[in-house]
Amino acid sequence: xxxxxxxxxxxxxxxxxxxxxxxxxxxxxxxxxxxxxxxxxxxxxxxxxxxxxxxxxxxxxxxxxxxxxxxxxxxxxxxxxxxxxxxxxxxxxxxxxxxxxxxxxxxxxxxxxxxxxxxxxxxxxxxxxxxxxxxxxxxxxxxxxxxxxxxxxxxxxxxxxxxxxxxxxxxxxxxxxxxxxxxxxxxxxxxxxxxxxxxxxxxxxxxxxxxxxxxxxxxxxxxxxxxxxxxxxx
Amino acid sequence: xxxxxxxxxxxxxxxxxxxxxxxxxxxxxxxxxxxxxxxxxxxxxxxxxxxxxxxxxxxxxxxxxxxxxxxxxxxxxxxxxxxxxxxxxxxxxxxxxxxxxxxxxxxxxxxxxxxxxxxxxxxxxxxxxxxxxxxxxxxxxxxxxxxxxxxxxxxxxxxxxxxxxxxxxxxxxxxxxxxxxxxxxxxx
Numbered sequence: 442x443x444x445x446x447x448x449x450x451x452x453x454x455x456x457x458x459x460x461x462x463x464x465x466x467x468x469x470x471x472x473x474x475x476x477x478x479x480x481x482x483x484x485x486x487x488x489x490x491x492x493x494x495x496x497x498x499x500x501x502x503x504x505x506x507x508x509x510x511x512x513x514x515x516x517x518x519x520x521x522x523x524x525x526x527x528x529x530x531x532x533x534x535x536x537x538x539x540x541x542x543x544x545x546x547x548x549x550x551x552x553x554x555x556x557x558x559x560x561x562x563x564x565x566x567x568x569x570x571x572x573x574x575x576x577x578x579x580x581x582x583x584x585x586x587x588x589x590x591x592x593x594x595x596x597x598x599x600x601x602x603x604x605x606x607x608x609x610x611x612x613x614x615x616x617x618x619x620x621x622x623x624x625x626x627x628x629x630x631x632x633x634x635x636x637x638x639x640x641x642x643x644x645x646x647x648x649x650x651x652x653x654x655x656x657x658x659x660x661x662x663x664x665x666x667x668x669x670x671x672x673x674x675x
Numbered sequence: 676x677x678x679x680x681x682x683x684x685x686x687x688x689x690x691x692x693x694x695x696x697x698x699x700x701x702x703x704x705x706x707x708x709x710x711x712x713x714x715x716x717x718x719x720x721x722x723x724x725x726x727x728x729x730x731x732x733x734x735x736x737x738x739x740x741x742x743x744x745x746x747x748x749x750x751x752x753x754x755x756x757x758x759x760x761x762x763x764x765x766x767x768x769x770x771x772x773x774x775x776x777x778x779x780x781x782x783x784x785x786x787x788x789x790x791x792x793x794x795x796x797x798x799x800x801x802x803x804x805x806x807x808x809x810x811x812x813x814x815x816x817x818x819x820x821x822x823x824x825x826x827x828x829x830x831x832x833x834x835x836x837x838x839x840x841x842x843x844x845x846x847x848x849x850x851x852x853x854x855x856x857x858x859x860x861x862x863x
Contacts, residue, residue: 608794642684
Protein backbone atom coordinates (compact mmCIF):
# COMPACT_ATOMS: atom_id res chain seq x y z
CA UNK A 442 0.00 0.00 0.00
CA UNK A 443 1.35 3.42 -0.94
CA UNK A 444 1.75 5.85 1.94
CA UNK A 445 -0.76 8.66 2.14
CA UNK A 446 0.51 12.18 1.58
CA UNK A 447 1.75 14.12 4.59
CA UNK A 448 1.34 17.82 5.20
CA UNK A 449 3.30 20.71 3.71
CA UNK A 450 6.22 21.99 5.71
CA UNK A 451 6.03 25.64 6.86
CA UNK A 452 6.86 28.34 4.32
CA UNK A 453 10.09 30.12 5.32
CA UNK A 454 9.61 33.01 7.72
CA UNK A 455 5.94 32.37 8.45
CA UNK A 456 6.25 30.22 11.61
CA UNK A 457 8.23 31.23 14.69
CA UNK A 458 11.42 29.66 15.97
CA UNK A 459 11.07 28.38 19.51
CA UNK A 460 13.78 30.72 20.80
CA UNK A 461 12.77 34.34 20.38
CA UNK A 462 14.85 36.27 22.94
CA UNK A 463 12.73 39.44 22.72
CA UNK A 464 9.92 37.36 24.23
CA UNK A 465 11.68 36.47 27.46
CA UNK A 466 9.62 33.44 28.40
CA UNK A 467 11.11 31.60 25.41
CA UNK A 468 14.63 31.73 26.86
CA UNK A 469 14.26 28.81 29.26
CA UNK A 470 11.37 27.05 27.56
CA UNK A 471 12.69 26.59 24.02
CA UNK A 472 14.47 23.36 23.08
CA UNK A 473 18.24 23.75 22.79
CA UNK A 474 18.84 20.39 21.14
CA UNK A 475 18.13 19.80 17.45
CA UNK A 476 14.54 18.87 16.61
CA UNK A 477 14.22 15.44 15.03
CA UNK A 478 12.59 15.48 11.60
CA UNK A 479 9.20 13.76 11.75
CA UNK A 480 7.92 11.96 8.66
CA UNK A 481 4.12 12.13 8.68
CA UNK A 482 2.78 8.68 9.50
CA UNK A 483 -0.74 7.51 10.28
CA UNK A 484 -0.20 8.80 13.82
CA UNK A 485 0.09 12.36 12.54
CA UNK A 486 -2.29 12.49 9.57
CA UNK A 487 -5.05 11.46 11.98
CA UNK A 488 -6.21 13.50 14.96
CA UNK A 489 -9.10 14.16 17.29
CA UNK A 490 -12.39 15.01 15.65
CA UNK A 491 -14.20 17.19 18.14
CA UNK A 492 -17.26 18.58 16.50
CA UNK A 493 -20.69 20.04 16.96
CA UNK A 494 -21.81 17.40 19.46
CA UNK A 495 -19.89 19.18 22.22
CA UNK A 496 -20.78 22.76 21.37
CA UNK A 497 -24.11 24.49 21.86
CA UNK A 498 -25.43 27.07 19.44
CA UNK A 499 -25.01 29.92 21.90
CA UNK A 500 -21.40 29.10 22.89
CA UNK A 501 -20.20 31.59 20.25
CA UNK A 502 -21.88 34.58 21.95
CA UNK A 503 -19.59 35.89 24.70
CA UNK A 504 -21.98 38.75 25.42
CA UNK A 505 -24.84 36.47 26.50
CA UNK A 506 -23.25 34.30 29.19
CA UNK A 507 -24.44 36.31 32.20
CA UNK A 508 -27.51 38.16 33.38
CA UNK A 509 -26.32 41.55 32.23
CA UNK A 510 -24.47 42.84 29.20
CA UNK A 511 -20.68 43.08 29.45
CA UNK A 512 -18.97 46.48 29.35
CA UNK A 513 -17.25 47.42 26.14
CA UNK A 514 -17.54 47.82 22.42
CA UNK A 515 -19.72 45.03 21.02
CA UNK A 516 -18.15 43.31 17.98
CA UNK A 517 -18.81 40.46 15.58
CA UNK A 518 -15.80 38.48 14.39
CA UNK A 519 -16.26 36.14 11.50
CA UNK A 520 -14.18 34.49 8.87
CA UNK A 521 -13.35 31.36 7.01
CA UNK A 522 -11.05 28.51 7.91
CA UNK A 523 -9.24 27.31 4.79
CA UNK A 524 -6.32 24.98 4.24
CA UNK A 525 -3.16 25.86 2.29
CA UNK A 526 -4.78 24.46 -0.85
CA UNK A 527 -7.59 26.99 -0.49
CA UNK A 528 -10.20 24.43 0.49
CA UNK A 529 -12.65 25.19 3.32
CA UNK A 530 -12.22 23.22 6.53
CA UNK A 531 -15.73 22.34 7.73
CA UNK A 532 -16.92 20.95 11.04
CA UNK A 533 -13.90 21.76 13.21
CA UNK A 534 -13.77 23.15 16.71
CA UNK A 535 -12.72 26.80 17.17
CA UNK A 536 -12.09 27.93 20.77
CA UNK A 537 -11.40 31.52 21.81
CA UNK A 538 -10.50 33.33 25.02
CA UNK A 539 -9.75 36.97 25.74
CA UNK A 540 -9.44 39.81 28.25
CA UNK A 541 -12.40 42.05 29.04
CA UNK A 542 -12.81 45.60 27.78
CA UNK A 543 -10.56 46.90 30.56
CA UNK A 544 -7.74 44.52 29.63
CA UNK A 545 -8.25 42.04 32.48
CA UNK A 546 -8.62 38.29 32.17
CA UNK A 547 -11.08 36.46 34.36
CA UNK A 548 -8.17 34.36 35.64
CA UNK A 549 -6.72 34.03 39.13
CA UNK A 550 -3.18 34.67 37.89
CA UNK A 551 -4.04 37.96 36.18
CA UNK A 552 -3.14 40.63 38.74
CA UNK A 553 -3.49 43.64 36.44
CA UNK A 554 -5.07 46.56 38.32
CA UNK A 555 -8.12 46.84 36.09
CA UNK A 556 -11.68 45.88 36.96
CA UNK A 557 -13.17 42.46 36.34
CA UNK A 558 -16.54 42.50 34.63
CA UNK A 559 -19.14 40.29 36.37
CA UNK A 560 -20.92 39.97 33.03
CA UNK A 561 -17.93 38.76 31.04
CA UNK A 562 -16.07 35.46 31.22
CA UNK A 563 -14.16 35.78 27.96
CA UNK A 564 -14.57 32.23 26.66
CA UNK A 565 -16.28 31.07 23.48
CA UNK A 566 -16.39 28.15 21.10
CA UNK A 567 -18.01 27.14 17.85
CA UNK A 568 -17.72 24.70 14.98
CA UNK A 569 -17.08 25.76 11.38
CA UNK A 570 -19.98 25.28 8.97
CA UNK A 571 -19.96 23.31 5.73
CA UNK A 572 -18.10 26.14 3.96
CA UNK A 573 -15.58 26.65 6.74
CA UNK A 574 -17.19 29.78 8.21
CA UNK A 575 -17.14 30.65 11.91
CA UNK A 576 -18.59 33.59 13.85
CA UNK A 577 -18.36 35.00 17.37
CA UNK A 578 -20.09 37.89 19.09
CA UNK A 579 -18.04 39.45 21.87
CA UNK A 580 -16.63 42.77 23.07
CA UNK A 581 -13.35 44.29 21.96
CA UNK A 582 -10.68 43.33 24.51
CA UNK A 583 -8.51 46.00 26.10
CA UNK A 584 -4.73 46.25 25.91
CA UNK A 585 -2.90 45.25 29.09
CA UNK A 586 0.59 45.56 30.60
CA UNK A 587 2.90 42.59 31.08
CA UNK A 588 6.30 42.07 32.63
CA UNK A 589 8.32 41.21 29.55
CA UNK A 590 10.26 44.50 29.48
CA UNK A 591 9.92 48.08 30.70
CA UNK A 592 6.51 49.55 29.83
CA UNK A 593 5.47 46.45 27.89
CA UNK A 594 1.83 46.31 26.75
CA UNK A 595 0.13 43.61 24.77
CA UNK A 596 -1.92 44.94 21.86
CA UNK A 597 -5.61 44.04 22.02
CA UNK A 598 -5.95 40.43 20.90
CA UNK A 599 -8.15 37.37 20.99
CA UNK A 600 -6.66 33.89 21.44
CA UNK A 601 -7.80 31.26 18.91
CA UNK A 602 -7.38 27.49 19.14
CA UNK A 603 -8.28 25.22 16.20
CA UNK A 604 -8.05 21.50 15.59
CA UNK A 605 -8.55 20.76 11.90
CA UNK A 606 -8.47 17.33 10.32
CA UNK A 607 -5.24 16.03 11.88
CA UNK A 608 -2.67 16.43 14.63
CA UNK A 609 -0.59 18.44 12.14
CA UNK A 610 -3.26 21.07 11.54
CA UNK A 611 -3.54 21.91 15.24
CA UNK A 612 -3.15 25.68 15.57
CA UNK A 613 -3.11 28.09 18.50
CA UNK A 614 -2.68 31.73 17.60
CA UNK A 615 -3.84 35.28 18.33
CA UNK A 616 -5.95 37.70 16.31
CA UNK A 617 -5.23 41.44 16.41
CA UNK A 618 -7.16 44.60 15.49
CA UNK A 619 -6.31 47.02 12.66
CA UNK A 620 -4.53 50.26 13.49
CA UNK A 621 -3.31 49.19 16.93
CA UNK A 622 -0.23 51.34 17.76
CA UNK A 623 1.08 48.64 20.15
CA UNK A 624 1.65 46.06 17.42
CA UNK A 625 5.05 47.37 16.35
CA UNK A 626 6.37 47.08 19.92
CA UNK A 627 4.97 43.63 20.70
CA UNK A 628 7.55 40.80 20.68
CA UNK A 629 4.86 38.14 20.28
CA UNK A 630 3.26 39.75 17.24
CA UNK A 631 6.78 40.25 15.85
CA UNK A 632 8.00 36.68 16.45
CA UNK A 633 8.26 35.92 12.71
CA UNK A 634 10.27 37.86 10.12
CA UNK A 635 7.71 37.65 7.30
CA UNK A 636 5.77 40.95 7.23
CA UNK A 637 2.85 39.49 5.29
CA UNK A 638 2.51 36.63 7.76
CA UNK A 639 2.30 39.14 10.60
CA UNK A 640 -0.28 41.25 8.79
CA UNK A 641 -2.42 38.18 8.23
CA UNK A 642 -2.91 38.05 12.01
CA UNK A 643 -4.77 41.37 11.89
CA UNK A 644 -8.51 41.29 11.30
CA UNK A 645 -10.03 43.77 8.87
CA UNK A 646 -12.99 46.01 9.60
CA UNK A 647 -16.05 44.64 7.83
CA UNK A 648 -18.78 47.20 7.19
CA UNK A 649 -21.06 44.60 5.63
CA UNK A 650 -20.93 42.53 8.79
CA UNK A 651 -21.47 45.58 10.98
CA UNK A 652 -24.97 45.62 12.46
CA UNK A 653 -26.47 49.14 12.45
CA UNK A 654 -26.81 50.65 15.92
CA UNK A 655 -25.53 47.41 17.50
CA UNK A 656 -22.06 45.99 16.75
CA UNK A 657 -18.96 46.51 14.60
CA UNK A 658 -17.97 43.70 12.26
CA UNK A 659 -14.50 42.26 11.72
CA UNK A 660 -13.33 39.64 9.24
CA UNK A 661 -10.46 37.27 9.98
CA UNK A 662 -9.64 34.23 7.87
CA UNK A 663 -7.49 31.44 9.23
CA UNK A 664 -5.34 29.03 7.20
CA UNK A 665 -4.46 25.55 8.42
CA UNK A 666 -1.70 23.38 6.96
CA UNK A 667 -2.59 21.60 3.73
CA UNK A 668 -1.77 18.13 2.43
CA UNK A 669 1.17 17.59 0.14
CA UNK A 670 -0.07 17.02 -3.37
CA UNK A 671 2.30 14.18 -4.05
CA UNK A 672 2.54 11.00 -2.00
CA UNK A 673 5.90 10.39 -0.35
CA UNK A 674 6.39 7.16 -2.25
CA UNK A 675 6.41 7.02 -6.04
CA UNK B 676 -4.77 28.34 -5.04
CA UNK B 677 -1.93 28.26 -2.56
CA UNK B 678 -1.97 29.89 0.88
CA UNK B 679 0.38 29.86 3.82
CA UNK B 680 -0.68 28.52 7.19
CA UNK B 681 -1.49 31.15 9.81
CA UNK B 682 1.40 31.95 12.14
CA UNK B 683 1.32 30.15 15.49
CA UNK B 684 1.39 32.15 18.72
CA UNK B 685 1.70 31.10 22.34
CA UNK B 686 -1.32 30.06 24.42
CA UNK B 687 -0.06 32.56 27.02
CA UNK B 688 -0.61 32.28 30.78
CA UNK B 689 -4.41 32.55 30.78
CA UNK B 690 -5.47 29.79 28.37
CA UNK B 691 -7.28 28.00 31.19
CA UNK B 692 -10.35 30.18 30.81
CA UNK B 693 -10.81 28.99 27.24
CA UNK B 694 -9.45 25.48 27.15
CA UNK B 695 -9.94 23.59 30.41
CA UNK B 696 -13.50 22.51 29.51
CA UNK B 697 -11.91 19.64 27.53
CA UNK B 698 -9.54 18.57 30.31
CA UNK B 699 -9.49 14.89 31.07
CA UNK B 700 -7.52 12.83 33.51
CA UNK B 701 -9.00 9.57 32.27
CA UNK B 702 -9.32 8.87 28.55
CA UNK B 703 -11.19 5.64 29.24
CA UNK B 704 -14.64 4.64 30.38
CA UNK B 705 -15.47 1.34 32.09
CA UNK B 706 -16.20 -0.41 28.79
CA UNK B 707 -13.03 0.73 26.99
CA UNK B 708 -11.02 -2.23 25.72
CA UNK B 709 -7.36 -2.58 26.59
CA UNK B 710 -4.75 -2.57 29.30
CA UNK B 711 -5.04 0.45 31.60
CA UNK B 712 -1.93 2.54 32.06
CA UNK B 713 -1.43 5.51 34.36
CA UNK B 714 1.14 7.99 33.09
CA UNK B 715 2.44 10.78 35.27
CA UNK B 716 5.28 13.22 35.16
CA UNK B 717 6.42 16.77 35.49
CA UNK B 718 7.17 19.61 33.09
CA UNK B 719 10.39 21.53 33.80
CA UNK B 720 12.29 24.32 32.04
CA UNK B 721 15.95 24.87 31.23
CA UNK B 722 16.76 25.69 34.86
CA UNK B 723 14.96 22.61 36.10
CA UNK B 724 12.21 24.84 37.52
CA UNK B 725 8.69 23.52 37.32
CA UNK B 726 6.43 24.81 34.58
CA UNK B 727 3.07 25.24 36.27
CA UNK B 728 1.23 26.72 33.30
CA UNK B 729 1.71 24.03 30.66
CA UNK B 730 -0.93 21.86 29.04
CA UNK B 731 -0.60 18.56 27.20
CA UNK B 732 -2.78 17.11 24.49
CA UNK B 733 -2.62 13.38 23.85
CA UNK B 734 -3.63 11.50 20.71
CA UNK B 735 -3.45 7.73 20.34
CA UNK B 736 -4.80 4.60 18.69
CA UNK B 737 -7.09 2.16 20.49
CA UNK B 738 -6.01 -1.19 21.93
CA UNK B 739 -6.28 -2.80 18.50
CA UNK B 740 -3.98 -0.19 16.94
CA UNK B 741 -6.67 1.77 15.11
CA UNK B 742 -7.23 5.51 15.16
CA UNK B 743 -10.76 6.86 15.47
CA UNK B 744 -10.33 8.89 12.30
CA UNK B 745 -11.41 8.53 8.65
CA UNK B 746 -7.79 8.47 7.39
CA UNK B 747 -7.23 5.18 9.23
CA UNK B 748 -8.50 2.60 6.74
CA UNK B 749 -6.97 -0.43 8.44
CA UNK B 750 -9.16 -3.48 8.76
CA UNK B 751 -9.23 -3.27 12.55
CA UNK B 752 -12.13 -2.64 14.91
CA UNK B 753 -12.96 0.78 16.30
CA UNK B 754 -13.74 0.88 20.01
CA UNK B 755 -16.95 2.89 20.46
CA UNK B 756 -15.80 3.57 24.01
CA UNK B 757 -12.48 5.12 23.14
CA UNK B 758 -11.83 8.36 21.29
CA UNK B 759 -8.07 8.54 21.84
CA UNK B 760 -7.89 12.21 22.77
CA UNK B 761 -7.26 13.96 26.05
CA UNK B 762 -6.31 17.44 27.17
CA UNK B 763 -4.23 17.09 30.32
CA UNK B 764 -3.48 19.98 32.69
CA UNK B 765 -0.48 20.38 34.98
CA UNK B 766 -0.82 21.39 38.63
CA UNK B 767 1.01 24.04 40.64
CA UNK B 768 4.08 21.77 40.75
CA UNK B 769 4.03 21.21 36.98
CA UNK B 770 2.82 17.66 37.54
CA UNK B 771 0.36 15.83 35.33
CA UNK B 772 -1.28 12.44 35.56
CA UNK B 773 -3.67 10.67 33.25
CA UNK B 774 -5.09 7.22 32.71
CA UNK B 775 -5.51 5.66 29.31
CA UNK B 776 -5.06 2.30 27.61
CA UNK B 777 -1.86 1.09 26.02
CA UNK B 778 -2.45 1.47 22.27
CA UNK B 779 -1.84 -1.32 19.80
CA UNK B 780 0.89 -0.92 17.23
CA UNK B 781 0.09 1.02 14.07
CA UNK B 782 1.72 0.94 10.65
CA UNK B 783 4.60 3.29 9.87
CA UNK B 784 5.70 4.53 6.47
CA UNK B 785 7.04 2.22 3.77
CA UNK B 786 5.67 -0.97 5.28
CA UNK B 787 7.20 -0.54 8.72
CA UNK B 788 5.51 -1.20 12.06
CA UNK B 789 5.48 1.40 14.81
CA UNK B 790 5.80 0.43 18.46
CA UNK B 791 2.86 1.43 20.70
CA UNK B 792 3.03 5.15 21.32
CA UNK B 793 1.08 8.28 22.17
CA UNK B 794 1.47 11.55 20.29
CA UNK B 795 1.84 14.43 22.76
CA UNK B 796 1.51 18.16 22.07
CA UNK B 797 2.92 20.55 24.68
CA UNK B 798 1.51 24.06 25.08
CA UNK B 799 2.69 26.79 27.47
CA UNK B 800 3.45 30.44 27.90
CA UNK B 801 6.83 30.92 26.23
CA UNK B 802 6.14 28.27 23.58
CA UNK B 803 5.41 30.35 20.50
CA UNK B 804 4.55 27.13 18.70
CA UNK B 805 3.47 23.96 20.50
CA UNK B 806 5.99 21.16 20.82
CA UNK B 807 5.33 17.68 19.47
CA UNK B 808 6.77 14.58 21.09
CA UNK B 809 5.82 10.95 21.73
CA UNK B 810 5.50 8.56 24.65
CA UNK B 811 6.67 5.01 24.08
CA UNK B 812 6.50 2.26 26.71
CA UNK B 813 9.45 0.72 28.49
CA UNK B 814 9.99 -2.95 27.72
CA UNK B 815 7.95 -3.10 24.50
CA UNK B 816 9.48 -5.63 22.13
CA UNK B 817 8.65 -3.45 19.12
CA UNK B 818 10.62 -0.44 20.39
CA UNK B 819 13.79 -1.86 18.87
CA UNK B 820 12.29 -1.82 15.38
CA UNK B 821 10.36 1.43 15.60
CA UNK B 822 11.18 3.55 12.53
CA UNK B 823 10.94 6.88 14.35
CA UNK B 824 12.95 5.85 17.42
CA UNK B 825 15.61 4.73 14.95
CA UNK B 826 15.86 8.36 13.72
CA UNK B 827 16.59 9.60 17.24
CA UNK B 828 20.20 9.65 18.48
CA UNK B 829 20.60 6.62 20.76
CA UNK B 830 21.63 8.64 23.80
CA UNK B 831 18.43 10.73 23.61
CA UNK B 832 15.98 7.91 22.85
CA UNK B 833 15.26 7.30 26.51
CA UNK B 834 13.50 10.66 26.84
CA UNK B 835 10.69 9.28 24.69
CA UNK B 836 10.21 6.06 26.68
CA UNK B 837 8.02 6.07 29.77
CA UNK B 838 9.60 4.23 32.69
CA UNK B 839 7.49 1.50 34.29
CA UNK B 840 7.45 1.91 38.07
CA UNK B 841 4.91 -0.83 38.73
CA UNK B 842 2.53 -2.85 36.58
CA UNK B 843 0.65 -0.31 34.46
CA UNK B 844 2.20 2.68 36.21
CA UNK B 845 4.51 4.79 34.08
CA UNK B 846 6.61 7.86 34.64
CA UNK B 847 7.49 10.28 31.82
CA UNK B 848 8.77 13.83 32.22
CA UNK B 849 8.86 16.75 29.82
CA UNK B 850 12.18 18.61 29.97
CA UNK B 851 11.76 21.64 27.73
CA UNK B 852 15.44 22.53 27.61
CA UNK B 853 18.75 21.09 28.78
CA UNK B 854 22.01 19.67 27.58
CA UNK B 855 21.55 16.07 28.69
CA UNK B 856 17.96 15.48 29.80
CA UNK B 857 16.07 17.53 27.21
CA UNK B 858 13.07 15.66 25.83
CA UNK B 859 13.26 14.85 22.13
CA UNK B 860 10.89 17.13 20.23
CA UNK B 861 10.05 16.67 16.59
CA UNK B 862 10.18 18.97 13.60
CA UNK B 863 6.65 18.32 12.44
